Amino acid sequence: MADNLICGIDIGSSKIATIAGMKSEETGELKIIGFNATVARGIRKGLIVDIKEVTEVVEESVEKAERMSGHKINNAFVSVGGPHISSLNSHGIVAVANPQGEISEEDVTRVLEAARAISLSSTRQIIEVIPRDYIVDGQPGIKSPIGMSGVRLEVETHIITASSTNLKNIDRVLDDLGIENQGFVFSGLSSAEAVLTNTEKELGVVLVDIGGGKIDIAIFVDGSLSYSSSIPIGARHITNDIAVGLRVSLDSAEKIKLYLSKNLDANKKKPPQINLNELNLEENVTEVSLKTLVDGIIAPRLEEIFKLIFEEIEKSEFGQQVPSGLVITGGGALTVGMLESGKRVVGLPIRIGVPDKVTGLIDETSDPQYSSTQGLLLYGLKNIMTNTGDGFKNFGRILKDFKLGNSLGNLKNFFKQFIP
């Protein structure tokens, strides 16, 4: 039974969340059986700045999720994001080993290896190599070349790299707690797994995860991830602005921000004043003008955020290929005025992405702030399962073999060759 357990640890700037899911043998459905989110300490903009604090919080979160699920968490997929993430698209080309025969798994492995042979500084590490398109004898648009005949195999890949120092620090935290890292997952990609539909990915879409300390961006074109990046600004900046603007503490500002998003109905006429009596703020602020708060403080920051997102889309050069527009998720997605600002600045369709592709503890986790947390399980499910049919059972052993050799990135690529 425990063979079907998949776990994820989502290391965010605001919270560290642990999730455990069980894959049903019969239906293939993923059911969340353990979950915990603990307020983060020692993380800034996705980077570990205090390893001791992070270890304490991860330990607390993992223990609570273990207790809830009744299972020990021995290994997990781990999210990583923030401005130390960067991406590039790389091309690989090889001659098919047996030109008379079929393209084999081995040819695919070799062409992916050729694509990942990029020059990389010693401070960076590849965390993801995603095949976007295979080309056989000059014919593009092939999703799975194994079994086809041809003499020349090419691949277009998307490669995500991260700061190796940060990855090493995360590994130290996990090592200390005796948890095996099954692979780093870019948090923008794991959120995408949780909230995007296949149609959106096929048509072209921009996933935006607005966390507390950073915004992760993942752009899909023709069904494949084609651009990944992260902006060092997050929803915490909105809280800061409210604190400065209303001269209240950060705690009070956070309460006001959450109160607004829970109590303002976008479809109803907004009242001129908002009553904050029930928040019992330490500063004794009981009423504020909604115009000051929403139009004067929050909207300008949202506008700035969307301008930065727009610049990233321009930078990606995929701006003309994303008719599905923006899907906004992460805790910050619920900020009041988000959709209006986004529509105005970016001029593309926009919706809020709520993770809802799993069963089990959905009351606790079906919230935009847990998109990347849930996404780790969906990512894990895809990457553990191989077409050998016994992926779960062999995974632990294969993982060990690989750990002796090269980085975990290789392991994920090893599995990815089997995924159409």
Ligand SMILES: Nc1ncnc2c1ncn2[C@@H]1O[C@H](COP(=O)(O)OP(=O)(O)OP(=O)(O)O)[C@@H](O)[C@H]1O
């Ligand atoms: N209902 C809500 N309305 C407005 N803001 C919210 C709401 N819920 C959460 N937030 C904000 O979302 C932020 C936290 O989001 P999230 O949990 O996605 O961040 P994180 O994953 O910990 O951080 P990061 O991804 O940046 O490292 C906080 O700034 C919080 O104030």
Ligand SMILES: [Mg+2]
């Ligand atoms: Mg996050």
